[in-house]
Amino acid sequence: xxxxxxxxxxxxxxxxxxxxxxxxxxxxxxxxxxxxxxxxxxxxxxxxxxxxxxxxxxxxxxxxxxxxxxxxxxxxxxxxxxxxxxxxxxxxxxxxxxxxxxxxxxxxxxxxxxxxxxxxxxxxxxxxxxxxxxxxxxxxxxxxxxxxxxxxxxxxxxxxxxxxxxxxxxxxxxxxxxxxxxxxxxxxxxxxxxxxxxxxxxxxxxxxxxxxxxxxxxxxxxxxxxxxxxxxxxxxxxxxxxxxxxxxxxxxxxxxxxxxxxxxxxxxx
Amino acid sequence: xxxxxxxxxxxxxxxxxxxxxxxxxxxxxxxxxxxxxxxxxxxxxxxxxxxxxxxxxxxxxxxxx
Numbered sequence: 001x002x003x004x005x006x007x008x009x010x011x012x013x014x015x016x017x018x019x020x021x022x023x024x025x026x027x028x029x030x031x032x033x034x035x036x037x038x039x040x041x042x043x044x045x046x047x048x049x050x051x052x053x054x055x056x057x058x059x060x061x062x063x064x065x066x067x068x069x070x071x072x073x074x075x076x077x078x079x080x081x082x083x084x085x086x087x088x089x090x091x092x093x094x095x096x097x098x099x100x101x102x103x104x105x106x107x108x109x110x111x112x113x114x115x116x117x118x119x120x121x122x123x124x125x126x127x128x129x130x131x132x133x134x135x136x137x138x139x140x141x142x143x144x145x146x147x148x149x150x151x152x153x154x155x156x157x158x159x160x161x162x163x164x165x166x167x168x169x170x171x172x173x174x175x176x177x178x179x180x181x182x183x184x185x186x187x188x189x190x191x192x193x194x195x196x197x198x199x200x201x202x203x204x205x206x207x208x209x210x211x212x213x214x215x216x217x218x219x220x221x222x223x224x225x226x227x228x229x230x231x232x233x234x235x236x237x238x239x240x241x242x243x244x245x246x247x248x249x250x251x252x253x254x255x256x257x258x259x260x261x262x263x264x265x266x267x268x269x
Numbered sequence: 270x271x272x273x274x275x276x277x278x279x280x281x282x283x284x285x286x287x288x289x290x291x292x293x294x295x296x297x298x299x300x301x302x303x304x305x306x307x308x309x310x311x312x313x314x315x316x317x318x319x320x321x322x323x324x325x326x327x328x329x330x331x332x333x334x
Contacts, residue, residue: 152303154303212313213313215300216297216300216301216313216314216317217317218296218297218300225299225300226300226301226302226303226304227300227301227303227304227310227313228304229304229307229309229310230307230309230310230313232309235309242312242316245312245313245316246316246319246320249313249316249317249320250320253320253324
């Protein structure tokens with residue numbers, strides 16, 4: 001993979017990183033930096049009002065930082081180039097990602113977990129590795145799709161066979177290179193292997209289950225035709241049971257109607 | 270004009286719903302074909318199947334059959 005031309009951090013984000021590392025910086029100062037880039041601000045506000053965080057109405061970057069947290073706004077800003085690529089060329093994957101963001105948020109709220117917005121962001125970003133593979137290795141991506149279809153196997157296995165790595169590893173590596181916080185890197189890197197998530201296993205387990213719920217629902221297109229195995233460690237970590245899962249399925253399906261409308265709205269703009 | 274009654278000739282909605290439900294269940298089966306034998310996935314499959322049947326009015330369809 002060509003690593004020299006990875007999506008880079010805009011100067012706005014570099015300034016934001018510097019400010020957010022300084023404990024004395026105020027939310028207003030950070031919001032002012034982001035607001036100086038109108039395209040970026042518009043994109044962040046659109047995402048902040050997407051069903052993934054659909055419990056608020058966010059009209060300014062300052063509001064977004066207060067309601068969703070600086071980490072979430074920073075991550076959305078950093079990943080905006082990937083989101084733009086998804087919206088343009090990978091609508092099915094974009095729908096899947098939004099769906100996983102929604103499901104992750106609902107799971108986190110149902111289980112009373114802290115940092116629901118950050119968990120939703122991890123859900124939204126969990127497949128960024130797939131976008132990078134598509135952008136940087138489009139020939140290999142075609143081989144991956146062909147292999148998965150011919151062998152009737154999971155995309156993850158096809159990726160390992162064809163490019164000797166997988167989208168979770170690539171996504172984790174990209175998130176790391178962008179200096180995203182570990183609480184986002186681990187769910188991205190280990191959403192297919194929850195046991196390897198040591199420091200943020202609960203968040204990783206939520207994204208793992210959210211991904212499976214959306215695949216089971218058939219919403220969007222992750223590139224996989226099959227529902228992966230629910231890992232016992234994720235089930236145990238979240239103390240999941242059939243009743244909770246059943247309630248979650250209904251809540252997620254209700255919310256997916258909003259996601260579908262949101263995606264259609266975006267396509268028509 | 271003095272209209273006393275209007276008659277609408279149509280099929281019962283349950284009959285219209287059943288092919289759509291059959292398709293949804295077939296798609297669900299296809300998605301779970303590789304992992305249905307695993308206990309946790311079997312639970313999730315059962316929940317989705319029940320949800321689809323309920324949301325498509327399938328209980329009435331099955332009773333009608």
